[in-house]
Amino acid sequence: MLLVITAIAIARVVDLFAAVMLSGIYGLLSASFFVAMDAVDVAFTEAAVGAGIFPLLMLMVLGVTGRYEKLEANLKKPAVVKKVAMLMLMLLTGGLLIFGTIDMPAFGSADAPAQQHVNIRYIEQSPEEIGIPNMVTSVLASYRGYDTLGEVLVIFTAAMGVLALFSSQLFSPSKPSMQVEQGGMRDHHVLRIVSKILIPLILLFAFYVQFHGEYGPGGGFQAGVIFAAGIILYTMLYGLNKAMEVIKPSVLRILCAFGVFIYGSTGVVSMLSGGNFLDYSVLASDPIIGQHLGILVIELGVGITIAAGMILIFFAFSHQAESQLGEG
Amino acid sequence: MFYDLYNYWMVIVLMMIGLYIVISRNNLIKKLIGLNIFQTSVFIFYISVGKVDGGTAPIFSSTETLYSNPLPHVLILTAIVVGIATMALALALVVRIKRAYGTVEDAELQELDNRC
Amino acid sequence: MLNHLPILQVIVPLLAAPACLLLNKPRLSWLFACFAAVISLLISGALLYQVQQSGVISYMLGGWDAPWGIEYRIDLLSAYVLLIVSAIGTVVLLAANTSIRQEIDEDKQSVFYVLYLLCMAGLLGIVATGDIFNVFVFLEISSLATYALVAFGRDRRALLAAYQYLILGTIGATFLLLGIGLLYSLTGTLNMQDLAERLPVASESATVYTAFAFMIVGVCLKLALFPLHLWLPNTYTYAPSIVTAFLAATATKVAIYLLIRLYFSVFGADFSALPIQPIFIGLGLVSVFVASTVAIKQPNIKRLFAYSSVAQIGYMIIGIGIGSSLGLQATLLHLFNHALMKGALFLALAAVVYRIGSAERSGFNGLAKQMPWTMAAIVVAGLSLIGVPLTVGFVSKWYLVLASFQSGLWPVALLIVIGSLLSIYYVWALVESAYFGKAAMPSNVSSSSAANLSPIKEAPLSLLIPIWILVLANVYFGIDTRLPLEASATAANFLMGGGS
Numbered sequence: 001m002l003l004v005i006t007a008i009a010i011a012r013v014v015d016l017f018a019a020v021m022l023s024g025i026y027g028l029l030s031a032s033f034f035v036a037m038d039a040v041d042v043a044f045t046e047a048a049v050g051a052g053i054f055p056l057l058m059l060m061v062l063g064v065t066g067r068y069e070k071l072e073a074n075l076k077k078p079a080v081v082k083k084v085a086m087l088m089l090m091l092l093t094g095g096l097l098i099f100g101t102i103d104m105p106a107f108g109s110a111d112a113p114a115q116q117h118v119n120i121r122y123i124e125q126s127p128e129e130i131g132i133p134n135m136v137t138s139v140l141a142s143y144r145g146y147d148t149l150g151e152v153l154v155i156f157t158a159a160m161g162v163l164a165l166f167s168s169q170l171f172s173p174s175k176p177s178m179q180v181e182q183g184g185m186r187d188h189h190v191l192r193i194v195s196k197i198l199i200p201l202i203l204l205f206a207f208y209v210q211f212h213g214e215y216g217p218g219g220g221f222q223a224g225v226i227f228a229a230g231i232i233l234y235t236m237l238y239g240l241n242k243a244m245e246v247i248k249p250s251v252l253r254i255l256c257a258f259g260v261f262i263y264g265s266t267g268v269v270s271m272l273s274g275g276n277f278l279d280y281s282v283l284a285s286d287p288i289i290g291q292h293l294g295i296l297v298i299e300l301g302v303g304i305t306i307a308a309g310m311i312l313i314f315f316a317f318s319h320q321a322e323s324q325l326g327e328g
Numbered sequence: 329m330f331y332d333l334y335n336y337w338m339v340i341v342l343m344m345i346g347l348y349i350v351i352s353r354n355n356l357i358k359k360l361i362g363l364n365i366f367q368t369s370v371f372i373f374y375i376s377v378g379k380v381d382g383g384t385a386p387i388f389s390s391t392e393t394l395y396s397n398p399l400p401h402v403l404i405l406t407a408i409v410v411g412i413a414t415m416a417l418a419l420a421l422v423v424r425i426k427r428a429y430g431t432v433e434d435a436e437l438q439e440l441d442n443r444c
Numbered sequence: 445m446l447n448h449l450p451i452l453q454v455i456v457p458l459l460a461a462p463a464c465l466l467l468n469k470p471r472l473s474w475l476f477a478c479f480a481a482v483i484s485l486l487i488s489g490a491l492l493y494q495v496q497q498s499g500v501i502s503y504m505l506g507g508w509d510a511p512w513g514i515e516y517r518i519d520l521l522s523a524y525v526l527l528i529v530s531a532i533g534t535v536v537l538l539a540a541n542t543s544i545r546q547e548i549d550e551d552k553q554s555v556f557y558v559l560y561l562l563c564m565a566g567l568l569g570i571v572a573t574g575d576i577f578n579v580f581v582f583l584e585i586s587s588l589a590t591y592a593l594v595a596f597g598r599d600r601r602a603l604l605a606a607y608q609y610l611i612l613g614t615i616g617a618t619f620l621l622l623g624i625g626l627l628y629s630l631t632g633t634l635n636m637q638d639l640a641e642r643l644p645v646a647s648e649s650a651t652v653y654t655a656f657a658f659m660i661v662g663v664c665l666k667l668a669l670f671p672l673h674l675w676l677p678n679t680y681t682y683a684p685s686i687v688t689a690f691l692a693a694t695a696t697k698v699a700i701y702l703l704i705r706l707y708f709s710v711f712g713a714d715f716s717a718l719p720i721q722p723i724f725i726g727l728g729l730v731s732v733f734v735a736s737t738v739a740i741k742q743p744n745i746k747r748l749f750a751y752s753s754v755a756q757i758g759y760m761i762i763g764i765g766i767g768s769s770l771g772l773q774a775t776l777l778h779l780f781n782h783a784l785m786k787g788a789l790f791l792a793l794a795a796v797v798y799r800i801g802s803a804e805r806s807g808f809n810g811l812a813k814q815m816p817w818t819m820a821a822i823v824v825a826g827l828s829l830i831g832v833p834l835t836v837g838f839v840s841k842w843y844l845v846l847a848s849f850q851s852g853l854w855p856v857a858l859l860i861v862i863g864s865l866l867s868i869y870y871v872w873a874l875v876e877s878a879y880f881g882k883a884a885m886p887s888n889v890s891s892s893s894a895a896n897l898s899p900i901k902e903a904p905l906s907l908l909i910p911i912w913i914l915v916l917a918n919v920y921f922g923i924d925t926r927l928p929l930e931a932s933a934t935a936a937n938f939l940m941g942g943g944s
Binding site: 096097099101118121122142143144145146147150151153154156157158160161163164165253254256257258260261264267268271275276277278279281282 | 448451455458459461462463465466503504505507508511512513514552555556558559562565569575577578581582584585588589591592595596632633634650651653654657658
Binding site for chain 1: 336337340341343344345347348351352355357358360361364365368371372375376378379380384385386387388395396397398399400401402403404405406408409410411412413414415416417419420421422423424426432
């Protein structure tokens with residue numbers, strides 16, 4: 001219910017800055033909803049993405065494009081017909097959906113088809129077949145490991161797309177003429193010192209999440225995002241140039257591709273050792289150890305690509321934002 | 329019946345709000361925020377499908393027997409990643425559009441295009 | 445290694461993409477990309493042969509059995525579409541180097557090839573998979589790559605086109621996702637085959653209808669069926685010429701494939717309560733007429749053919765709507781043929797853009813003298829588009845008309861023929877100005893761009909050869925129709941047989 005209120009507020013508000021903040025809250029709310037629905041892994045991710053990365057990127061873009069949206073009234077457009085048409089469309093789609101839900105199995109019932117068919121094996125056998133307690137990780141990395149390879153490639157594609165859109169000036173050392181170095185949070189000594197302690201902790205936590213994914217919530221994706229968040233914090237405090245000296249974009253680019261390779265070659269290796277693509281059971285003499293090994297390696301690949309991709313996207317955006325400030 | 333489907337109906341309301349923002353707003357960024365709400369509502373739908381009353385998070389432990397369905401969780405993990413990837417690309421496009429046109433209002437963009 | 449072909453088909457271009465990035469030299473990347481594309485073409489050929497010999501190939505990813513793991517399932521239909529996509533992808537890529545060097549900045553070219561490979565791999569993945577959620581993932585890979593590729597266009601309107609495409613594409617994909625979720629909540633499975641078996645039990649349910657509606661609308665957004673086609677003309681017009689050629693020949697085809705797959709294989713086409721077939725036929729016809737009429741007036745030739753694509757998609761939808769096995773066969777034939785002719789046409793336009801810098805109609809005046817081979821290619825492909833005998837276009841239109849007669853829908857047949865007359869009109873206008881129009885005076889040329897001061901020459905061989913490969917394929921398959929006919933007939937019968 002809170003979600004609906006937030007969403008309506010987002011629809012009404014004209015100040016885009018507020019809208020972004022509200023959508024951050026929206027992300028956090030949906031994350032807590034996911035916890036209530038037992039989806040801890042998803043909640044973890046949604047909190048990192050919906051309340052972290054997404055508003056962050058939005059804010060950086062707002063820095064470039066301006067804060068307020070223009071109301072339709074200012075644009076002098078006869079919108080009545082359009083509005084009625086849109087309302088009809090909404091009602092039609094919404095009505096169809098409500099019609100569709102009538103025959104749906106009741107919420108939460110344990111004998112709904114979704115809980116009965118494929119699911120049973122995941123729950124009852126995955127601890128033995130894969131040997132790890134977190135079923136989400138089992139399904140993610142092994143049963144449906146190929147989807148996850150696809151997911152890694154989606155991030156890779158997006159990073160490439162963002163790179164392609166912002167020309168690769170990113171890779172040439174930027175000019176010293178940027179005066180933004182002095183402003184903002186970089187002057188806050190307290191912040192600097194606190195974050196100096198925090199950043200290593202964040203990075204450490206990322207590694208913990210990375211390797212803990214088999215037992216509790218977590219895994220490559222969450223770890224990648226947290227790692228990226230650590231670096232992003234560093235960037236915000238010490239400036240883009242400094243951060244890019246520490247982690248070179250060209251290295252990131254290679255890492256980003258490298259993560260995909262790790263994942264892909266796991267598949268190829270299992271193919272060469274006689275199994276099907278991404279069949280980890282053949283990686284070691286004991287299938288369960290093989291599964292362990294396979295999941296460990298591919299999660300590493302996921303983590304590397306996600307972290308590198310996210311940082312790369314962030315660098316590209318903040319580079320844009322800074323050069324915008326430099327011009328204005 | 330109302331209680332049975334309450335969650336799904338909330339999802340529909342959220343979805344419609346999101347979709348409404350996407351098609352009614354002029355500002356390209358606002359459209360993206362709407363798109364985000366729209367996508368998230370579908371995530372909520374999936375997760376609701378996977379919930380089992382009285383179940384716990386699908387992490388095996390010897391004391392629990394009833395778990396929620398892990399499969400929708402996996403699917404939505406993937407979908408969230410896809411969503412943020414799409415958003416990143418879309419925002420990059422918005423920045424480029426702002427650079428090229430000087431505005432991010434849809435109506436103004438149309439005008440600029442029709443002029444030349 | 446032979447039993448791994450289904451997965452190799454997709455992961456060769458998929459993993460070649462990051463490798464391409466590491467090379468980071470445009471020329472090397474291009475060569476490597478071509479290499480990967482040729483391999484995947486060979487694989488698709490081998491797959492088609494295998495399927496024809498021994499029937500459906502099923503490949504379990506991760507070694508898990510079907511409803512638990514993800515399955516790759518290659519039947520005749522998917523093998524056929526895989527061949528189309530990888531063949532066109534390869535030929536267009538061969539031509540890419542020359543055109544791309546001119547249209548895209550040096551430092552971005554490597555990334556271009558990376559995205560191109562990703563897009564191709566995504567499309568192949570959609571076709572090969574037998575898992576409905578996997579479709580969504582690969583759809584997004586190819587779509588994200590497409591948005592970025594479109595934004596490479598020189599004109600700033602390319603950015604806006606990419607943005608609009610992104611919004612609509614994402615809405616479409618989310619609809620698809622919602623439909624998948626509804627189906628999952630009813631059946632508890634994501635495997636297409638398994639779904640088809642479990643759905644009849646639930647087929648009386650309103651939820652199935654809703655899922656069906658959402659998935660079909662989602663896919664129709666992607667394939668630009670008439671009221672949902674708005675993104676297509678801008679996208680095709682402002683994208684780099686090579687991208688247009690690739691997208692026009694493959695992306696919409698894969699969307700059609702997905703529609704057929706969902707409609708016949710998953711849902712089993714037994715929606716007697718919904719007037720779905722008349723809707724398809726009606727929308728298809730409206731598509732043909734509206735798009736063809738709009739096409740006639742377009743000053744930009746790329747945009748003209750973009751609208752013509754919308755019209756051609758209309759024909760394919762009519763074929764599905766007719767609902768007989770012959771109609772479906774006509775659609776499949778047209779899928780193949782349209783890929784050949786639009787590939788040839790847009791590549792030829794790429795050559796024109798390469799030489800004169802734009803695709804405005806005015807630039808075509810008298811162009812036949814300066815670029816005889818390119819214009820001849822446009823003429824042959826244009827004839828094929830109209831559906832003149834001895835070209836592939838004739839074969840598929842013939843089957844479409846035949847199918848509508850067979851089902852007693854003679855007004856539809858008549859309208860199809862009239863629709864073709866419209867395409868004669870716009871192709872002829874173009875040919876007329878190219879062959880009989882006055883060549884632009886040198887003084888006029890200089891005003892358009894400084895680079896064009898030298899007289900316009902024929903396109904370089906690196907572009908001409910791929911163009912003529914496609915043109916000759918147009919003629920060859922127009923005369924020797926066995927390969928596509930057999931494949932499409934068997935595939936159509938298989939689908940209808942499996943569906944009912």
